[in-house]
Every structure is written in structure tokens, then in C-alpha cells.
Amino acid sequence: GGKGGKLVIGMSQCNLGEPWRVQMNADIAAAAKEHPEIELIFKDAQNDTLKQRAHVEELVAQKVDVLLVSPKEAQPLTEPVGKAFDAGIPVIVLDRAVLGERYTTFIGADNKKIGRAAGEWVKKVLGGKGKVVELKGLMTSTPGQDRSAGFREGIAGSEIEIAFEADMKWLEPEARKEMDSALARLSKIDLVYAHNDPGAHGAYLAARAAGREKEMKFVGIDALPHEGVSYVEQGILDATFQYPTGGREAVETALRIRKGEAVPKRITLGSRRFTKEDGKKGGEVIE
Ligand code: FRU
Numbered sequence: 001g002g003k004g005g006k007l008v009i010g011m012s013q014c015n016l017g018e019p020w021r022v023q024m025n026a027d028i029a030a031a032a033k034e035h036p037e038i039e040l041i042f043k044d045a046q047n048d049t050l051k052q053r054a055h056v057e058e059l060v061a062q063k064v065d066v067l068l069v070s071p072k073e074a075q076p077l078t079e080p081v082g083k084a085f086d087a088g089i090p091v092i093v094l095d096r097a098v099l100g101e102r103y104t105t106f107i108g109a110d111n112k113k114i115g116r117a118a119g120e121w122v123k124k125v126l127g128g129k130g131k132v133v134e135l136k137g138l139m140t141s142t143p144g145q146d147r148s149a150g151f152r153e154g155i156a157g158s159e160i161e162i163a164f165e166a167d168m169k170w171l172e173p174e175a176r177k178e179m180d181s182a183l184a185r186l187s188k189i190d191l192v193y194a195h196n197d198p199g200a201h202g203a204y205l206a207a208r209a210a211g212r213e214k215e216m217k218f219v220g221i222d223a224l225p226h227e228g229v230s231y232v233e234q235g236i237l238d239a240t241f242q243y244p245t246g247g248r249e250a251v252e253t254a255l256r257i258r259k260g261e262a263v264p265k266r267i268t269l270g271s272r273r274f275t276k277e278d279g280k281k282g283g284e285v286i287e
Contacts, residue, residue, distance in 0.1 A: 132192070133189055
């Protein structure tokens with residue numbers, strides 16, 4: 001690598017079907033634009049794990065100087081990512097982790113803490129009791145696992161019951177379908193905790209179609225200004241928790257690696273709660 005002073009960064013994105021990932025790529029592109037030596041190669045796996053494995057292998061074969069990867073699923077991406085790292089390519093893993101330690105650095109928010117903060121908020125607004133529907137992100141991805149475990153810690157010791165849970169795979173249409181089942185099964189729902197804002201929005205649409213949206217609260221995660229934060233302003237969601245993309249930090253880290261600086265194994269990004277009372281700037285900070 002390093003031809004003619006250029007810094008070639010290959011980015012393997014697991015999908016661009018969700019606004020949050022479009023934002024991540026935009027953040028990477030905006031940060032790279034400030035450094036004319038950077039050349040970006042973007043790959044979109046269209047939510048197909050096998051395609052993403054192939055993309056990682058292609059970027060390694062192209063001998064990119066730094067590999068960025070936001071993996072769809074932890075286990076299947078571990079091997080190709082580890083091989084890139086073993087081949088001497090610096091690897092920056094973003095948002096969803098791989099297994100083990102064969103990468104240079106991981107950049108992302110602490111999903112366990114975000115889940116716990118969501119659980120604590122829910123415990124407070126429900127007065128310590130009620131029936132909750134949990135719509136999980138893909139449970140073969142680390143944020144889904146952590147957002148679930150953290151939430152359960154947050155509501156621990158209360159009389160809040162997770163009365164229905166399903167894996168909606170991060171997808172709004174899946175969330176809507178699962179919520180239809182929850183609505184059919186439960187005569188009373190106090191709150192829906194969805195692991196991302198598209199999921200929370202899908203649940204809201206299902207509840208509204210059943211004429212039951214006023215019966216319950218809706219909580220999501222991501223808090224993009226034009227998505228979750230706007231849903232809160234419109235009264236569709238009651239809360240959302242920010243999930244920074246790390247795109248800018250990834251580019252800055254790639255530049256540090258190029259300069260020969262040592263980078264930490266993990267760079268943890270902060271989060272923040274957004275509710276109507278918190279306003280546009282957000283409320284409680286989660287570090
Ligand atoms: C987008 C997304 C986000 C979520 C993140 C978790 O694909 O589902 O909504 O916060 O991935 O990795």
C-alpha cells in the first residue's frame with residue numbers, strides 16, 4: 001500500500017438499506033474529503049453475509065492500506081476479518097463486533113450501557129411495573145445481544161415483565177409483522193422497546209393500524225436527527241437513544257495508523273437520551 005502518498009481506505013458496509021448506515025458512509029466520506037490523500041472504496045453487501053465475506057476478501061486482494069468493516073453478523077465475519085489482520089492490513093471494526101481479537105481497533109458506542117439506560121428510563125416512566133414488548137435487533141449481531149442484556153439489567157428488580165419478544169433483525173417491516181403478533185396475543189401493552197428506531201417505527205405503525213397506538217409508549221435507539229429525533233418531536237416515539245456512527249472517528253483513526261501512531265484496541269463513543277422534555281439537543285448523556 002501507500003502508493004504515491006495516497007491512503008486507500010476500503011469500507012465494507014453490511015447494508016445501505018437503513019438510514020443509519022447511509023449516515024455512517026456519509027460521515028466517512030465527509031471526514032475523508034478533508035484529506036485529499038485519502039481514496040475511498042465503498043462496498044455494500046446488501047445485508048448478505050456471504051457477499052460481505054467476499055467483499056472483505058476482495059478489499060484484501062486489492063491491498064487497501066486500511067480496511068474498515070461494519071459486519072452484519074459477528075461469527076461469519078470473524079474469519080475473513082482476522083485473515084486481513086494477519087496479512088498485515090490494519091483493520092478498523094465499526095459498530096457491530098467480530099469474535100476474538102484479530103483486528104486493530106473497534107470503534108463504537110457501548111450497547112450494553114445504552115440498553116441499561118433505556119431500561120432504567122422505562123422503569124421510571126412505567127412506575128416500576130407493566131407489560132413490555134421487546135423487538136430485538138439481529139441476535140447474531142453484537143448490538144442486538146448487548147441491547148437486550150443491558151435492558152434486562154436496567155429493569156431488574158422491578159415488576160416490569162417482557163411479555164413478548166421477537167427478533168426483527170433490525171428491519172422495520174419485520175418489526176411491524178412481529179408487532180402484529182404481539183398485539184394479537186396481548187390485550188394490554190404498556191411499552192415497546194425496539195433495538196432501533198426503524199423497529200420502533202414499525203411497531204408504532206402496527207399499533208396505529210390496530211387503533212391501539214395511544215395505549216402504549218414506544219422507545220427506540222439511533223436518534224438520527226431526521227429519523228428518531230424527528231419521531232420524538234412528532235410524538236411517534238417517547239424516547240430514543242443516540243447511537244453515533246463512528247464514521248469520522250474511523251477516518252481519523254486510519255490517519256493515525258498511517259502516521260505510525262499506536263491506537264487503542266477499543267474506542268468507545270458516547271450516547272445521549274432524547275425525549276420530548278429533553279428537546280432537540282437531547283438529555284442525559286451516557287458515557
Ligand atoms: C442499521 C442498524 C442501526 C442499529 C445498528 C446496530 O443497520 O440496524 O439501526 O443501531 O445497525 O448495529
